[in-house]
Amino acid sequence: MLAAIAQRVARRLISSIPALLGVVVITFVLMRVLPGDPAVFFASGPSAGKQEIEDLRHKMGLDQPVPIQLAHYLVDIARGNLGNSLTTGQPVVQDMRRKLPASLELTFTALTIALLLSVPLGVLAALRPGSLIDHAVRMLCTLGVCVPTFVSGLLLIYMFYYVLGWAPDPTARIDIFASTPPDITGFYLIDFALVGDWNGWWAAASQLLLPAFTMALFVLAPLARMTRASMLAVLGSDFIRTARSLGLKQHRIIIAYALRNALLPVLTITGIVFSTMLGANVLVEKVFSWPGVASYALDALLASDYAPVQAFVLLMASIFVMVNVAIDILYGIIDPRVSIE
C-alpha cells in the first residue's frame, strides 16, 4: 500500500513537469512582451547614454536570441534567482519567502472553513431533497457565486467591525500594538501555538477569521453543490440499500459508507476551487490589507516593477500544479481502486 502510494507520488510528480515547464515558458513570454525595455528601466535614469543602455542590454543578455534567453531564464529559476524588486530593493525570492506564509495561512484557513461548512450542508441537503434545508442551501449557493469577494469582504467589515464591533481593525495580520510571534514557520497560528502564547494566538485568529470567511463564502457554492449531487447519487445506489437492509445505524451508513464514496467528486472540485481561491487571494488581501504575496505583487504591478509580478505568477501556478498532484495522491488514498489502474 505504502509502496503503491510512493510510486504514485513519483509518477504524478514526473508527469507534472511538462505543465510546470509550460507555465515557465508562458511567464517568460509574458515578460518578453512587457511594456518598455528592461535595460532602459534598469539604467541609471532618463539621462542614461545610449552606450550605457547597450552595455546593460549586453550584461542582461537581452541582445541574445530568444531561445538562449529562455535557457538563461530557466537556469536562473533553477538557481532561485528571480531578480530584484525595484520597490523594496530586495531579491524577490527573499520578499516572497517572507510573505508567502501569510497568504498560505489565509488560503488554507479559508479552504478549511469552506469544507467544514459546505460538506455538512451538502450532505444535509442530499438527505432531504426538496426540503426547507435543501432550498436554503440552494439559495445560499446561487447567491454565493454572485457576490464578488471584494464586496462581501467589505460588507463583512461593515457588519462585524463597524456595526457590531466584534472584529478587530481589518488592516494587518495582527494588531499593531501586539507582538508578533517568533519566526518559526511564518504561520502565526502555528507559531503562537508552538510557544504556547494563547493570547497572541487568539489575536491572530480573530484577525484571520474575517478575510478567511470572505474567501470561504465565495467557494462554498461549488463545494456544497458537488457534495449534494454526489451524495444523492451514492445514497440511491445498491450498496446503501444493502447497508440499510442489514440494519446498520443511520449515521454509520451516511458517514462511513455514503460520504466516503461521495467524496471523490468533491475532491476534484476542491482542486478547481483552490485555483479560484489563489485568484481571490489578490482581492481579499487588498480588501483586508493582508501583507501576503498577492498584495506584494499587486503593489509592484501598480509601480511598474515587474520582477515580483512574474515571480508571483510563477509561484501561484506552481502551487496550483502541486496542489493538483496532492489531490491526485489523495484520490488513491480515499479510493484504492484509482491506484490499481
Add this chain to the structure above:
Amino acid sequence: MSATALQRPTLVSHATYVLRSNRITACAAAGTLLLVLIAVFAPWLAPYNPIASDVPQALQPPSAAHWAGTDQLGRDIASRILLATRLDLFIAVSAVGISFIIGAVIGGFCGYRGGRLDRWVGRIVDVLMAFPLFVLAMALVAALGNRMENIIIATAVINLPFYVRFARAEVNVRRNAGWVEAARACGDSHVSVVLRFLLPNVLPAMAVQISLNLGWAILNAAGLSFIGLGVQAPTPEWGIMVAEGARFITTGKWWLVGFPGLALMLTVLCFNLLGDGLRDILDPRMRT
C-alpha cells in the same frame, strides 16, 4: 392540414412553455432585458451628471434627492451605477464574444481533425488552465499595458480554454455522424463542414456556457478594476466605485460599496439564472 398539429413543438413555443412554468427563469430573462435597456438609455435615466462633483454634498447617506447617496466628491451614486451598466456589460459581452468565436473555431477544428493539431492545442489549453485564472488575467493586463481594451483581451483569454474544450468535445462526438458524411459527400470542404454544419449544431449547448460565462466575466472585469487595473478612476464602473468606497467602509459609509456591489450581484445573478434556464430550454439532457 393535420400535419401542423403533429409537428414537434418549435423552439419559441417550448421557450414560452418553460418561461411560463419556470418563474425564476422568466424573472432572470426580464432582468437581463432590463439591464440591456438601462445600458442603452442610461444617459437619459440618470438623474444627475455622473462625473460632476458637488463637494458640499459629499458622503450623504441615501435620501430622497440622492436615493443611493453620494460619494466622497458628492457625485450621485445612483447615476454612476446606471451609467456604469453600459461599460460593464460592454466589457463582459465583448470579452465573452471574442473568446466564444475564437474558442469555437479552434475547438471545432481540433475536434474534427484530431491528430497533431489537436494534441498541441490541448497541451496549450492544459498549461493555461494550470494558472489560477484571475492571476493570469492580472499578468496579461500587466504585460499588455494597463488599458481598458486589455481588460477585455485578458478576460477573453482566461475564458478561452473553456470554449476550446467544450467545442472540441461536442464536435468530436458528432464528427462521424451521418449528416456530416452527407455534407462531405455533397462536396463540402472540411472547413465548410465545420463552420456550416458542426459548429451551428453545437451552438445551443454553447449558449448555456455563454450565459454562465457572462456573469463570471463581469466578476473578473470588476475584480481587475477593483485592484486598479484597466478602467481608470473618474469613469463610472462598478469595480472602481467599490474600490473608492472601500476607504470609507470602516467609518460606516456602507452605501458607497453596497449599491455598486448590489448592481454587480444582481447582474451576475440574472446571467447565471438565465444560463440555468437556457439549459432547460435548449438542452433538456443536461438538466440538473
